Amino acid sequence: xxxxxxxxxxxxxxxxxxxxxxxxxxxxxxxxxxxxxxxxxxxxxxxxxxxxxxxxxxxxxxxxxxxxxxxxxxxxxxxxxxxxxxxxxxxxxxxxxxxxxxxxxxxxxxxxxxxxxxxxxxxxxxxxxxxxxxxxxxxxxxxxxxxxxxxxxxxxxxxxxxxxxxxxxxxxxxxxxxxxxxxxxxxxxxxxxxxxxxxxxxxxxxxxxxxxxxxxxxxxxxxxxxxxxxxxxxxxxxxxxxxxxxxxxxxxxxxxxxxxxxxxxxxxxxxxxxxxxxxxxxxxx
Amino acid sequence: xxxxxxxxxxxxxxxxxxxxxxxxxxxxxxxxxxxxxxxxxxxxxxxxxxxxxxxxxxxxxxxxxxxxxxxxxxxxxxxxxxxxxxxxxxxxxxxxxxxxxxxxxxxxxxxxxxxxxxxxxxxxxxxxxxxxxxxxxxxxxxxxxxxxxxxxxxxxxxxxxxxxxxxxxxxxxxxxxxxxxxxxxxxxxxxxxxxxxxxxxxxxxxxxxxxxxxxxxxxxxxxxxxxxxxxxxxxxxxxxxxxxxxxxxxxxxxxxxxxxxxxxxxxxxxxxxxxxxxxxxxxxxxxxxxxxxxxxxxxxxxxxxxxxxxxxxxxxxxxxxxxxxxxxxxxxxxxxxxxxxxxxxxxxxxxxxxxxxxxxxxxxxxxxxxxxxxx
Numbered sequence: 001x002x003x004x005x006x007x008x009x010x011x012x013x014x015x016x017x018x019x020x021x022x023x024x025x026x027x028x029x030x031x032x033x034x035x036x037x038x039x040x041x042x043x044x045x046x047x048x049x050x051x052x053x054x055x056x057x058x059x060x061x062x063x064x065x066x067x068x069x070x071x072x073x074x075x076x077x078x079x080x081x082x083x084x085x086x087x088x089x090x091x092x093x094x095x096x097x098x099x100x101x102x103x104x105x106x107x108x109x110x111x112x113x114x115x116x117x118x119x120x121x122x123x124x125x126x127x128x129x130x131x132x133x134x135x136x137x138x139x140x141x142x143x144x145x146x147x148x149x150x151x152x153x154x155x156x157x158x159x160x161x162x163x164x165x166x167x168x169x170x171x172x173x174x175x176x177x178x179x180x181x182x183x184x185x186x187x188x189x190x191x192x193x194x195x196x197x198x199x200x201x202x203x204x205x206x207x208x209x210x211x212x213x214x215x216x217x218x219x220x221x222x223x224x225x226x227x228x229x230x231x232x233x234x235x236x237x238x239x240x241x242x243x244x245x246x247x248x249x250x251x252x253x254x255x256x257x258x259x260x261x262x263x264x265x266x267x268x269x270x271x272x273x274x275x276x277x278x279x280x281x282x283x284x285x
Numbered sequence: 286x287x288x289x290x291x292x293x294x295x296x297x298x299x300x301x302x303x304x305x306x307x308x309x310x311x312x313x314x315x316x317x318x319x320x321x322x323x324x325x326x327x328x329x330x331x332x333x334x335x336x337x338x339x340x341x342x343x344x345x346x347x348x349x350x351x352x353x354x355x356x357x358x359x360x361x362x363x364x365x366x367x368x369x370x371x372x373x374x375x376x377x378x379x380x381x382x383x384x385x386x387x388x389x390x391x392x393x394x395x396x397x398x399x400x401x402x403x404x405x406x407x408x409x410x411x412x413x414x415x416x417x418x419x420x421x422x423x424x425x426x427x428x429x430x431x432x433x434x435x436x437x438x439x440x441x442x443x444x445x446x447x448x449x450x451x452x453x454x455x456x457x458x459x460x461x462x463x464x465x466x467x468x469x470x471x472x473x474x475x476x477x478x479x480x481x482x483x484x485x486x487x488x489x490x491x492x493x494x495x496x497x498x499x500x501x502x503x504x505x506x507x508x509x510x511x512x513x514x515x516x517x518x519x520x521x522x523x524x525x526x527x528x529x530x531x532x533x534x535x536x537x538x539x540x541x542x543x544x545x546x547x548x549x550x551x552x553x554x555x556x557x558x559x560x561x562x563x564x565x566x567x568x569x570x571x572x573x574x575x576x577x578x579x580x581x582x583x584x585x586x587x588x589x590x591x592x593x594x595x596x597x598x599x600x601x602x603x604x605x606x607x608x609x610x611x612x613x614x615x616x617x618x619x620x621x622x623x624x625x626x627x628x629x630x631x632x633x634x635x636x637x638x639x640x641x642x643x644x645x646x647x648x649x650x651x652x653x654x655x656x657x658x659x660x
Contacts, residue, residue: 176381177383179348179350179370179379179383180377180383180384180385181385182349182371183349183350183370183375183376184371184376184396184397184400184446184450185371185372185450186371186396186400187369190400195385198387199386199387
């Protein structure tokens with residue numbers, strides 16, 4: 001029995017379409033509507049049409065500040081650590097060791113992030129690294145519950161997401177291009193800057209996007225390693241919806257976070273496109 | 286001293302590159318085995334051989350991508366065996382072009398000039414790039430992206446990217462392998478005229494003997510990592526030094542024989558089966574020695590009856606293949622086995638009714654064929 005083009009398309013897109021409509025679009029609309037409402041007398045939501053929640057965003061400015069500082073910083077730090085690693089794995093390592101080393105990059109993912117974060121609490125806490133440093137005579141250094149602790153946590157947690165896209169783009173890079181660059185008079189470091197780096201930008205873009213977007217919505221790591229002192233928008237949202245029960249204000253904050261993310265991501269893509277003279281045949285993402 | 290080649294005259298004595306006992310070993314594999322070769326300034330030299338014969342290794346050692354394990358390489362009188370590629374006065378056209386996909390055509394061509402230190406002025410680079418693109422007839426294509434260019438055009442970009450640097454030697458690694466037959470023939474003509482006008486030494490690596498024969502001043506036949514013979518296309522075709530060359534360049538019947546008498550240039554040999562024929566002898570073989578004799582299919586003739594005074598082999602036609610301007614016969618001889626004979630179309634008319642199964646006489650004119658040396 002032949003299936004018409006329309007029926008085939010419906011079958012292919014139906015499940016995902018329903019999923020996204022019910023669990024993404026609809027909730028987003030609800031959040032958008034709530035963001036113009038008011039806090040109910042006993043908490044929750046009361047219908048209204050007011051911009052009061054948006055006007056009040058300044059009250060939670062610190063959460064935005066932390067997120068907008070630590071998410072890009074975490075992305076950058078992950079990039080700076082992941083690129084040399086990915087380069088090493090894709091270009092320098094012998095074929096037979098490569099798979100093993102790649103598996104080692106993912107191995108931490110086999111344990112829950114919750115457990116790994118507990119490990120960091122201990123490492124960065126008073127009896128961990130600071131204790132060791134004190135023994136070495138470095139004085140009293142506090143690490144846990146600082147922005148630094150959160151930064152370490154997020155870079156540690158999201159590093160593989162950065163390594164893999166960069167690895168893939170470097171791995172498929174035609175090594176003959178580097179021979180050609182050498183043949184034309186470019187010493188190795190210049191052929192890296194002029195050939196390897198620009199051609200691996202799609203991987204850099206994908207990795208940075210993955211990490212950055214996830215970091216913007218991060219909740220767990222600031223909660224555990226920031227100890228309520230260094231909190232993200234995500235932590236503020238949990239507080240607003242579950243503790244303060246101000247759903248309208250929480251919704252306004254969510255909408256703002258989505259908007260900020262859209263703007264930042266767009267700007268970043270534009271920037272990469274410009275410096276990479278991005279090709280039309282290879283989309284950046 | 287000068288020697289005339291098929292195409293033009295090259296002044297000998299001015300070596301632009303030289304392999305001196307150059308070997309390259311990868312673990313157990315000897316990819317290049319004691320190469321000794323002088324490449325003259327301005328000549329078009331081809332390395333010809335099947336895959337794995339060492340021709341690409343030889344080229345890559347010249348380019349600087351491989352370091353010889355033993356021996357050395359001189360370029361323009363300087364010993365360069367340990368010099369990295371980016372410091373050598375040679376440029377390469379790569380087999381799959383290896384064009385930079387993130388740059389325009391003009392940026393690709395400008396790449397080599399941009400690497401010069403001290404830096405070359407931007408205006409000077411632009412002028413030279415435009416001139417190089419004109420040379421390969423791509424004057425209008427500078428701002429195009431690489432993926433917008435056809436295979437033949439990409440080939441030209443690769444060529445322009447190399448010649449713009451005015452290298453002492455241009456290395457070409459099977460540059461036409463990916464082009465279709467018609468485009469390849471065009472490109473061969475263009476390459477030749479480019480080489481004549483630029484006066485740069487060209488070194489071509491190819492497995493295509495037609496390409497090597499039609500383009501080269503000299504050909505270096507490679508096999509098993511060794512140089513099997515060096516010579517002009519005519520020398521290689523007419524006087525192959527050994528079985529390997531006779532077999533690889535053109536087609537040849539290779540027949541076992543025993544030397545009867547030999548003098549300078551000529552030898553009387555007795556083929557297996559007893560027929561005595563007179564063949565060319567590039568060297569004087571020892572009378573009584575067992576040798577191999579090579580004879581080109583087009584050097585033999587066919588007739589319905591033997592001619593007086595011409596040695597002939599009686600054989601049966603087993604295959605006939607029509608190629609338009611010539612016809613190829615495959616005949617079976619009871620002792621020598623299969624013998625190929627190629628006749629021009631008009632010669633077929635002298636053989637009425639000589640189809641498959643016919644019994645014909647293969648005529649061996651004096652001086653046809655030659656005695657082969659050891660590989």
